[in-house]
Amino acid sequence: MYKISVPITTFVLETYGTETVLEELKKLDCERLFLCPSSEGLFNNKRDEEFERLEKYCHYFQEHGFEVGMWIWTYYFKGECDYVRLTSPFGQKSATQICAADLQYRKVMGKILQDGARCGFDLIMFDDDFRYGFHDIGFGCCCENHLRMMSEHLGESVNLETIRPFLLGGEKNKYRDAFVQANAKAYVDFAKAMRNYVDEINPDLRLGFCACITSWDLDGTTPDRIAEILAGKNKPFYRLIGAPYWGAQRHWGTRLAENIEMERLEATRRWNANIEIFSEGDTHPRPRFRVPASYLEGFDTALRAAGCADGILKYALDYTSDPATENGYRKAHEKNRDVYEKINELFDDKQSIGVRVWDKAAKYADMTIPEKKENSCNIQDTAFSPAIKMLTCCSMPITYGDEFTAGVAFGEDVKAVPPAMLDSGLILDLRACEILMEQGVDVGIEEIGEYQTANTEHFFEPNNYVRIDNDSQFRAVKLKQRASVESEYHCGKNDYPATYRYTNANGQRFFVFCFDAYFNSESLFRMYPRAIQIAAASEWLSGEKMPAVCFGNPDLYLQVKRNGKRLAIGLWNFSADAIDEPIVSLGLSGTVTKTIDCDAESNGNDVVLSPIPAFSFAAVEVEFK
Ligand SMILES: [Zn+2]
Secondary structure, three states: OOOEEEEEHHHHHHOOOOHHHHHHHHHOOOEEEEEOOOOOHHHOOOOHHHHHHHHHHHHHHHHHEEEEEEEEOOEEEEOOOOOOOOEEEOOOOOEEEEEEHHHHHHHHHHHHHHHHHOOOOOOEEEEEOOOOEOOEOOOOOOOOOHHHHHHHHOOOOOOOHHHHHHHHOEOOOOHHHHHHHHHHHHHHHHHHHHHEEEEEEEEEEEOOOOOOOOOOOOOOHHHHHHHHHOOOOOOOOEOOOOHHHHHHHHHHHHHHHHHHHHHHHHOOOOOOOEEEEEEEOOOOOOOOOOHHHHHHHHHHHHHHOOOOOOEEEEEEOOOOOOOOOOHHHHHHHHHHHHHHHHHHHHOOOEEEOOOEEEEOHHHHHHOEEEEHHHHHHHHHHOOOHHHHHHHHOOOOOOEEOOOOOOOOEHHHHHHHHHHHHHHOEEEHHHHHHHHHHOOOOOOOOOEEOOOOOOOOEEEOOOOOOEOOOOOOOEEEEEEEOOOEEEEEEEEEEEEEEEEEEEEEEOOOOEEEOOOOOOOOHHHHOOOOOOOHHHHHHHHHHHHOOEEEEEOOOOEEEEEEEEEEEEEEEEEEEOOOOOOOOOOOOOOOOOOEEEEEEEEEEEEOOEEEEOEEOOOEEEEEEEEOO
């Protein structure tokens, strides 16, 4: 069952009344409401009034049949205070965040939770500032409490100056281990303390949190572990991270299809199937002038098709304006209600197939930090998967499951590839090659040289020159003789291998990009011939054609799922241009059995669809002979 939760502020309820909100929630098929108090209000002398309001609205919506949660910032505190601030490896203190290790702050937050529990809430959720990375200071924490915990862990006294070079550069080392251990301890202890405070008032209350970008990595723990502790004896839950507003506003350079895949990837990291997870359908800061409803609906429909989450936190109401002013998100939801049903019918009984993305969630402690990224907090950007970026740019169907054509492993992610999988064909970048070479695997490289830049990449088959941005970097490599170069970089007088295929003496096949995929430019991926090249490479690596591809349409996002002889293909056109003649090429010929929002007919191994307008969705089901 896919549950819809919707957040709303007490400000909106106070200012415009409950009636409009109630009506909007019903039309949104909402079952669970999260009430967001003013964050400052919980700490100052208006505290009692804020809790009175929360209690009033909690009861009101419960009486109308909703499950009601309270949703609050975890460590956000602006202004003067004696709490210990989150601190970077440079000693810089956050203007807005308190460190989880501060015992004084834990007491204050514990009392806030107890007052929330007294209001009668069914759930309380901490927001996604439950994280040690992506803050105003970069990442942390290196506060006095953290330094003490690290010293205890190491059995030696450390200070900022002595550990900084180890946290921000070089190879895996004990100081980085101690740092993530301290982060984990702070979060685990905080979570335990919060559960204990809630248990004193209501042991049945479900306490959970919003996972964030660093939750699987430098926070030193996992969302599953934190959610289990916060839950106590109840069903654990957490919200995923990766929202449609990122794509709409290009946060961290991401695009909508990547945001969707980031959530799919996170869902695969859940180890306890009993934990409830829901996606972040966030349209921050609203209204549609900032984030169009198409982004939210594209996100929602795609994650319904993927079937990886138990629901969505659908930010369909404005936090500030009269709900009657911005009802475009709700109208788009109502318009799609039939489509949701059809998506369930078409996709629910099938498993995703495509190119397998290998993922090592906890990278930071084990990695060799690239020289160009040393001495800054930018290393946290490894939370964004370039494999996802590349495959979504090329409209390639992605899977994280057991049924796949070739696999992709870039950089540190190659450490997550089981050795036996080296025999089933891998797409690699140069950093992944270096790691495999250190393990004695022959990937076809004689020597890796200096970083270079190029203006164009030349594809041989079919012949095509493509411009690339000058912020993209590759490395000059000398290849073994048997390597077959597939494209070249042109830079001035010299040409260098850009991509190559290689089969080693053990029969292991690799398709290699001669660049480091992390910390590089997306212009290396956003090109027509790249998609054709990857599909061909995938077939060469695995001996199997891609199940379905659709070339030539920038920002077309594909999902493919299979059950026996039936294949479901979802096409989301996330471009401002219509796709006038979508042609899906199948690995096997089949006949069209169902469609959603399109006409489609088979033509040999192709399926020809009716036009897909900008920011629209279509799907077909094909049955093989
Ligand atoms: Zn700290």
